[in-house]
Amino acid sequence: MHGLLNWILWLPFLGAVLILFIPKEKVGAIRWFSVAVTAATFVLCCILYSNFDNTIAGIQPITSVTLPWIKSFNIYYKLGIDGISLPMVWINGLLFLICTFSSFDIKKMHKGYYSLLLMLQGSIFGVFMSLDFFLFYVFWEVMLLPMFFLIGVWGGENREYAAIKFFLYTFFGSVLMLLAIIALYFSAEGTLGAETFDMVKLMGGHFENLRLSLFGMDLPFDKVFFILLFVGFAIKVPIVPFHTWLPHAHVQAPTAVSVILAGVLLKMGTYGFLRISYPIFPQSAWYFGDILAWMGLINVIYGALCAMAQTDIKRLIAYSSVSHMGFVMLGIASMTTEGMNGAVLQMFNHGLSTAMMFLLIGILYERSHHRWIVTPEGKKGFGGLYTQMPKYSIIFIIGLFASLGLPGLSGFISEALVFIGIYKPYTTIALLGLIGLVLGAAYLLWMFRRMFFGEVIDSCKEYTDVNTREMFYMAPLCFLVIFLGIYPVPILDVMKTSVGKLVIDLAKFAP
Amino acid sequence: MFDLILFFTSAILTVIGAILVVATKDIMHACVYLLVSFLGVSGLYLTLGADFVAAIQLVVYVGGVVILMVFAVMLTGGPHAQKQNKFGIVKTALMGNMRTYTVGGLIGALVLLMMVKLYLSLFKIYTPKELPEYLPTVERIGKALITDHVLAFEISSVLLLGALIGAAIIARPRKNRIN
Amino acid sequence: MMGLASYLIISSILFICGVVAIMARKNIVAILLGLELILNASALNFIAYSRFLNNNIDGHIFSLFIIVLAAAEAAVALAIVLRFYQIRESVHVDDATQLQG
Amino acid sequence: MDYTVASIAPIVLLPFLAFVIGSFTAKKFPKFTGIMVCVAIFGSFLLSARIFSDFVFNKFSADYYIHKTFLWFDLGPAFKLNLGIYIDQMSAMLLVMVSGVGFLIHLFATYYMGEDKRYASYMIYMSLFTAGMLGVALSDNLLGFFMFWEVMGFCSYSLIGFYFEREAPGDASLKAFMTTRIGDVFFLFGLLIVWNVTTQVNGQGSFAFVDLYNVIAAGGFDGQMLLGIPLATFAGLCFFMGTIGKSAQFPLQVWLPDAMQGPTPTSALIHAATMVAAGVYLSLRVYPLLEIGHLLTFVTYIGAITAFGAATMALVQTDIKAVLAYSTISQLGFMVLGVGVGNYNAAFMHLITHAVFKACLFLSSGSVIHSLHDHHTHGHVQEMPRMGGLAKKMPYTCFAMVVCSLAISGVPFFSGFVSKDRILGDALIHGLENPMVYGLPMFLGFLAALLTAFYMFRMIFLTFYGEPRDKELYDHCHTETFSFNRNLPLLILTVFTLGFWYSGSLTGQGLVKFPGVENKEWFQTLIEKPDDKHLAKFETYTSQTWGKVDIKPEVTFPKSHYDPTHGLSEADAHHAHTIHVSGAIGSIFIAFLGIFLAYLMYIRKSLNPGWWVSTFSGWYQTLKNKYYFDHFYIDILIKKVLFKFQDFVAWVDMGIWDRIFIDGWAKVNDTFSYWTRKFDDIVIDTIAVDGTGASVRFFNLVLRTFQSGKIQFYFVVIFVVLASYLLTLKVV
Numbered sequence A: 001m002h003g004l005l006n007w008i009l010w011l012p013f014l015g016a017v018l019i020l021f022i023p024k025e026k027v028g029a030i031r032w033f034s035v036a037v038t039a040a041t042f043v044l045c046c047i048l049y050s051n052f053d054n055t056i057a058g059i060q061p062i063t064s065v066t067l068p069w070i071k072s073f074n075i076y077y078k079l080g081i082d083g084i085s086l087p088m089v090w091i092n093g094l095l096f097l098i099c100t101f102s103s104f105d106i107k108k109m110h111k112g113y114y115s116l117l118l119m120l121q122g123s124i125f126g127v128f129m130s131l132d133f134f135l136f137y138v139f140w141e142v143m144l145l146p147m148f149f150l151i152g153v154w155g156g157e158n159r160e161y162a163a164i165k166f167f168l169y170t171f172f173g174s175v176l177m178l179l180a181i182i183a184l185y186f187s188a189e190g191t192l193g194a195e196t197f198d199m200v201k202l203m204g205g206h207f208e209n210l211r212l213s214l215f216g217m218d219l220p221f222d223k224v225f226f227i228l229l230f231v232g233f234a235i236k237v238p239i240v241p242f243h244t245w246l247p248h249a250h251v252q253a254p255t256a257v258s259v260i261l262a263g264v265l266l267k268m269g270t271y272g273f274l275r276i277s278y279p280i281f282p283q284s285a286w287y288f289g290d291i292l293a294w295m296g297l298i299n300v301i302y303g304a305l306c307a308m309a310q311t312d313i314k315r316l317i318a319y320s321s322v323s324h325m326g327f328v329m330l331g332i333a334s335m336t337t338e339g340m341n342g343a344v345l346q347m348f349n350h351g352l353s354t355a356m357m358f359l360l361i362g363i364l365y366e367r368s369h370h371r372w373i374v375t376p377e378g379k380k381g382f383g384g385l386y387t388q389m390p391k392y393s394i395i396f397i398i399g400l401f402a403s404l405g406l407p408g409l410s411g412f413i414s415e416a417l418v419f420i421g422i423y424k425p426y427t428t429i430a431l432l433g434l435i436g437l438v439l440g441a442a443y444l445l446w447m448f449r450r451m452f453f454g455e456v457i458d459s460c461k462e463y464t465d466v467n468t469r470e471m472f473y474m475a476p477l478c479f480l481v482i483f484l485g486i487y488p489v490p491i492l493d494v495m496k497t498s499v500g501k502l503v504i505d506l507a508k509f510a511p
Numbered sequence B: 001m002f003d004l005i006l007f008f009t010s011a012i013l014t015v016i017g018a019i020l021v022v023a024t025k026d027i028m029h030a031c032v033y034l035l036v037s038f039l040g041v042s043g044l045y046l047t048l049g050a051d052f053v054a055a056i057q058l059v060v061y062v063g064g065v066v067i068l069m070v071f072a073v074m075l076t077g078g079p080h081a082q083k084q085n086k087f088g089i090v091k092t093a094l095m096g097n098m099r100t101y102t103v104g105g106l107i108g109a110l111v112l113l114m115m116v117k118l119y120l121s122l123f124k125i126y127t128p129k130e131l132p133e134y135l136p137t138v139e140r141i142g143k144a145l146i147t148d149h150v151l152a153f154e155i156s157s158v159l160l161l162g163a164l165i166g167a168a169i170i171a172r173p174r175k176n177r178i179n
Numbered sequence C: 001m002m003g004l005a006s007y008l009i010i011s012s013i014l015f016i017c018g019v020v021a022i023m024a025r026k027n028i029v030a031i032l033l034g035l036e037l038i039l040n041a042s043a044l045n046f047i048a049y050s051r052f053l054n055n056n057i058d059g060h061i062f063s064l065f066i067i068v069l070a071a072a073e074a075a076v077a078l079a080i081v082l083r084f085y086q087i088r089e090s091v092h093v094d095d096a097t098q099l100q101g
Numbered sequence D: 001m002d003y004t005v006a007s008i009a010p011i012v013l014l015p016f017l018a019f020v021i022g023s024f025t026a027k028k029f030p031k032f033t034g035i036m037v038c039v040a041i042f043g044s045f046l047l048s049a050r051i052f053s054d055f056v057f058n059k060f061s062a063d064y065y066i067h068k069t070f071l072w073f074d075l076g077p078a079f080k081l082n083l084g085i086y087i088d089q090m091s092a093m094l095l096v097m098v099s100g101v102g103f104l105i106h107l108f109a110t111y112y113m114g115e116d117k118r119y120a121s122y123m124i125y126m127s128l129f130t131a132g133m134l135g136v137a138l139s140d141n142l143l144g145f146f147m148f149w150e151v152m153g154f155c156s157y158s159l160i161g162f163y164f165e166r167e168a169p170g171d172a173s174l175k176a177f178m179t180t181r182i183g184d185v186f187f188l189f190g191l192l193i194v195w196n197v198t199t200q201v202n203g204q205g206s207f208a209f210v211d212l213y214n215v216i217a218a219g220g221f222d223g224q225m226l227l228g229i230p231l232a233t234f235a236g237l238c239f240f241m242g243t244i245g246k247s248a249q250f251p252l253q254v255w256l257p258d259a260m261q262g263p264t265p266t267s268a269l270i271h272a273a274t275m276v277a278a279g280v281y282l283s284l285r286v287y288p289l290l291e292i293g294h295l296l297t298f299v300t301y302i303g304a305i306t307a308f309g310a311a312t313m314a315l316v317q318t319d320i321k322a323v324l325a326y327s328t329i330s331q332l333g334f335m336v337l338g339v340g341v342g343n344y345n346a347a348f349m350h351l352i353t354h355a356v357f358k359a360c361l362f363l364s365s366g367s368v369i370h371s372l373h374d375h376h377t378h379g380h381v382q383e384m385p386r387m388g389g390l391a392k393k394m395p396y397t398c399f400a401m402v403v404c405s406l407a408i409s410g411v412p413f414f415s416g417f418v419s420k421d422r423i424l425g426d427a428l429i430h431g432l433e434n435p436m437v438y439g440l441p442m443f444l445g446f447l448a449a450l451l452t453a454f455y456m457f458r459m460i461f462l463t464f465y466g467e468p469r470d471k472e473l474y475d476h477c478h479t480e481t482f483s484f485n486r487n488l489p490l491l492i493l494t495v496f497t498l499g500f501w502y503s504g505s506l507t508g509q510g511l512v513k514f515p516g517v518e519n520k521e522w523f524q525t526l527i528e529k530p531d532d533k534h535l536a537k538f539e540t541y542t543s544q545t546w547g548k549v550d551i552k553p554e555v556t557f558p559k560s561h562y563d564p565t566h567g568l569s570e571a572d573a574h575h576a577h578t579i580h581v582s583g584a585i586g587s588i589f590i591a592f593l594g595i596f597l598a599y600l601m602y603i604r605k606s607l608n609p610g611w612w613v614s615t616f617s618g619w620y621q622t623l624k625n626k627y628y629f630d631h632f633y634i635d636i637l638i639k640k641v642l643f644k645f646q647d648f649v650a651w652v653d654m655g656i657w658d659r660i661f662i663d664g665w666a667k668v669n670d671t672f673s674y675w676t677r678k679f680d681d682i683v684i685d686t687i688a689v690d691g692t693g694a695s696v697r698f699f700n701l702v703l704r705t706f707q708s709g710k711i712q713f714y715f716v717v718i719f720v721v722l723a724s725y726l727l728t729l730k731v732v
Helices: A004-021 A027-050 A085-105 A110-129 A133-154 A159-192 A221-236 A245-252 A255-280 A282-287 A289-308 A313-334 A337-368 A390-404 A410-423 A427-452 A468-486 A489-507 B002-023 B027-047 B051-075 B098-125 B138-146 B150-171 C004-024 C028-054 C058-088 D005-025 D030-059 D089-112 D119-138 D142-160 D167-202 D209-217 D231-246 D255-261 D264-273 D275-285 D287-292 D296-315 D320-340 D344-371 D395-409 D415-433 D435-464 D471-476 D488-495 D522-526 D536-540 D570-604 D609-615 D617-624 D626-706 D711-728
Strands: A065-070 A075-079 A211-214 A217-220 D066-074 D080-087
Touching: A004 A027, A004 A075, A004 A085, A004 A110, A027 A085, A027 A110, A065 A133, A075 A133, A085 A110, A085 A255, A085 A337, A085 A468, A085 A489, A110 A133, A110 A255, A133 A159, A133 A255, A159 A221, A159 A245, A159 D626, A211 A221, A217 A221, A221 A255, A221 A282, A245 A255, A245 A313, A255 A282, A255 A313, A255 A337, A255 A489, A282 A289, A282 A489, A289 A313, A289 A427, A289 D626, A313 A337, A313 A410, A313 A427, A337 A390, A337 A410, A337 A468, A337 A489, A390 A410, A390 A427, A390 A468, A410 A427, A410 A468, A410 D142, A410 D167, A427 D167, A489 D066, B002 B027, B002 C004, B002 C028, B027 B051, B027 C004, B027 C028, B051 B138, B051 C028, B051 C058, B098 C004, B098 D711, B138 B150, B138 C058, B150 C058, C004 C028, C004 D711, C028 C058, D005 D030, D005 D066, D005 D080, D005 D119, D030 D089, D030 D119, D030 D522, D080 D089, D080 D119, D080 D142, D089 D119, D089 D264, D089 D275, D089 D344, D089 D488, D119 D142, D119 D264, D119 D275, D142 D167, D142 D231, D142 D255, D142 D264, D142 D275, D167 D209, D167 D231, D167 D255, D209 D287, D209 D536, D231 D275, D231 D287, D231 D296, D255 D264, D255 D320, D264 D275, D264 D320, D264 D344, D275 D287, D275 D320, D275 D344, D287 D296, D296 D320, D296 D415, D296 D435, D296 D617, D296 D626, D320 D344, D320 D415, D320 D435, D344 D395, D344 D415, D344 D488, D344 D522, D395 D415, D395 D435, D395 D488, D395 D570, D415 D435, D415 D570, D435 D570, D609 D617, D617 D626
Parallel strands: none
Antiparallel strands: A065 A075, A211 A217, D066 D080
16 A cells, blocks of 8 residues: 555656557557556556545645655655545546547657646646655655657647746746745744644744745745735736746647646646645635635636627636636635535546536537637637537537536536535625626536537538547546545545545634 | 277278178169168277177178078069069069158157157266276176076077077978979 | 267267167168177176276176177077078068967 | 335336436437336335335324434534434325326326337436436435425436537527526525525534524524625525526526427426426525515516516417416416415415426427427428317317317316316405515416416417318328327326315315315325414424434324414404405406406407517517517627626636736747847857957957068157157256
């Protein structure tokens, strides 16, 4: 059991290296090898899930790994999971397996693509597993690299712009985060007795009374670095003023990368809040709670309004991600059990539903080679797809309604929990958040109406319905979306103890 | 009285010779005027009681150096030098023209100023005194050369040897002439 | 009797004539002639000073060495002129700018 | 009785499983799927009927209930989310109505949609929808209610947009979903309030109706404010917004007429009989909240305005389904009016009776439409101006439709009279007591009743009587032959439009009794209004866990008896009865007046409809355009405001924020780096580094000029330097 996390973490990296030894003409071998690697990883994730002890709050001791790495700086190779990270790890395993299947469509440089994809998976695992700040930062940065190339090489027509924008934006955030990490490292000596990068040791609000002298001003240490971490994570989430990399990156990225980007990568930001910002600076979390909640609300409504105005499907779904991640932020900002659980569940569910949407758009793009709901010339980009592709439409409906939070599909429970959580501390925000729900339905159904109803337009007459391979990788997502909508316990049971502990820990610092 | 005549004769020879060396247009004439001038200088040495030096002046300069000059002039083609350099530009005349003389004159005037400045101050502090009688200098020079100035003497001998060999080697004609 | 001043004036004239010869002439041999004039001017000065200032033999010794040097210099210089002439077929001083920077 | 999970859950699960299985078999075995769905719903009906008979015949107690819960999920001890079933008399009646009417409609659908190429998928959507409605009826708590409610919304969306080859159903389904969604989110907010209040009072949040009632009884809402509004009012308003959305009340009534784009059985099931009734059912369930929130007057006005406004719009419709659609809105307005004037069980009774006769009407219209096939456009005809004289061709349909029209018009002996008259009677009492407040709703209510009779019989006369106006169409119409899935459902429903099923008396007030059915006012007896005075009993209500057999030995449920005084004093009761009787007489008069007017206009033709149209053309246009609500919402609110606003936001996002601030910041950095590069190039590199070299080279140039190799130049320099040295030298 002790090596399980190591295996999950390093298997993709190993695969990424091994794949380079396959001759590049053997495209089939490359594909199936990467499928094998991701499948093995996914199986390991399932084993991890089955061995998870629901009753333990916090880091699971049985799977934790601690090895000294750079001793002179107290840097450890420390891995561990708890109820917050396990769903993320699991969905990462699942989505990459699906993405390798869906990536059979790509046209060029298969070897590099799959190698980078596996590398991306490994680094995301690293982010969700590492408990040492330094290790966390390393994986956080390593993740940027494959992402940059995946967008920049295999992306759409404006890919370089998007890739560079993505890279610089997120890099800007990580630099701020690095600053905070280093500051914590050095301040730990005064408050904890030794300089440390250990997240678990740093947690618990030890930094309340520290002051920081900056530009001649005497500032509270924890608030300053809370803000820095906030910006670092907010760019990833993305929270509204920092969100503009997302539409570009999504639109330009190849399908699988969009899926990963929306399904897992965005969650790294909110995971950062739950794992780092809040436990380490609980006082600041309370102090800035109002602002965070309002920002979450702005995310919800602003993202929805922007989504409504889009004529590019991918861009629309990208903005819907902004809107949905706003719900996660609302849940986190509520600091209640329901809200936090709702937030983590929403992270998971949004991963499923948005992955479905992006995969479906990818399937459509494979046939149409454009993504316009309304083309720039003002004509219909799609029309009558329901008649033309009935199976596809059914899957699309499932994804669509899961995304807009129809009860019985996964999105509803998390949104409801978030609203229950946010109601008590921020009633006004809960009331205004309802606008987001209405708009959320509006833009998705408006898109659906324009694309799927009516007579089949000429350009759509050639499209074939989903084939077996596509059906094969969409089916698990459909199943999960419906199953978790009816019975969310398998995920909630895993997270509730850890989230409950987090909430209790935070409540100790309530003003 | 004899001294006076000797002095004036020598001075006139010297000055006139020197001026003509500058003034003449013919290099051969210039050599001859130089000879005259050296003769005058030799005479002046005599009026100063430097009998040995005057003799050496006559022997070396008048008998050696000037003859060497004359040979050099004759070996280098005399006044029949080409008028253009290798870029085809007309060269200044070998014996100078108005421009070179102007420059020479200006520099000469400068030097004259220097001299005036130096000598005026010198004359201010110089008070003539009773001069001793002439004494033969040969013996004293010989003693001084092999006692006080023996090092310089030896070095000048080496120098002369070097100059001799060097001149011979330099002037030796070679087979591979550089064009 | 003739004083120091008269000798110095003569040597000055010699010197100036040498300088002007060096400046105005373009023939290397002619420049050497000017050089000889200058050397003689200095030698004459030495002798004159030794006569009028302290009446010892050192001025004579200096003059002797100057003559020796002048002879050596003339020999080498003329050898160079000859050599130069062999190479360039010219004794024009402006052709001898090989040492320019 | 021994209710277990096995005897209750299948009510919902049977249609749901039919949906699940059907979604796999629909493609291959469409006929089988259709039959399976019908069987499943019939199974639900049987189980519902068992419960119904148990509740009504065995127990006959207003207090009898079944409440079973199971833990859906928990988030630690402080947060447990239960779902469950709660069956009281109201649920039992609703269950049997929904499953019964639903079954008949499904049966009809096998006829109506039988030749459609997507027949099977239609049937499974209907099945899922029925499951949703049954879930709503069974749900013990507001969250479950909401979930099934939304499932119905989804099915409604799918079924309205069933003919997705055409553009109009797409618009209609979008409109329906979005309009109800507005109500739904308020409903959701109401849930949050309830959860919060129950948490405050009980320490454990709950959505259950019983807990809600208990909390209201315990004064959990007293003195609480939210955004300056009393919390109870706020919560009540939120739930009532749900009603407004789902039951198509003013001002969100716009979606329902468009929903007729769906196939006719859909209209019958969803947009007449059941789903829209769920909104009223919600209002009934949260009635105490409306009461303590002092919202009843507001509810009354909404109901009256809807009833009257929709009735006026129905006057000018020429599409047979549109008339029925507006009539549905109008009748829903009556129900809401009934809730508003506090006549709880009359409102519910109207819900049931209306479901029966409106389902029948829609099915009849479906029967008519299906028979009329236009050979030019290859479509079915819905326009009444092209019909006429169809009674001869379709005797059964005509019979069913006339009977149901009598029922909806409020003719005595029919169910519509029983229920509507009671609502109008209570409205009359309120109106007479407090004319300043309730006068207008009362007046509008009676006027709407008049209009109802008029437009229904206008429809009947235009469709079935008179001369056929489109001869070709008439000739092509086949003469109706009796078939089990076309006419049987109509006739069965027709049977249940008779008033005595619902009441032992003519007016439903126990006043004018049918012979032989005395004191059978079961409806009134069993449905007890959970108002302020009757909330105490809910404290004794307990819930069993899901798996246990429902036995309540220690609690006895006495048989309920009809109380003619309704708890009022003798004088008050007498006064109320007097007014009710006069109201009943008035409404009888009104119903016949309406029918007579229609007769005059469309049979006798002594009143020319064309004259009315041309005289009141302004009004006519207003009604045709639905009071310009669609225009206002779509053209102004959505197109002019929302679209502009969203475009503005998107423009700000990409055009301003991204382009100017983000990319602008990049540009600033770019410019900055350009200038630093320039600085680097010019100052550091060119001037400092290359400058050092260049200075060497410069002096090199200078010195080289001196080192010309021209010996005379050297002399000049030597002399000049020497001279300058000497001339400046201070010589003594």
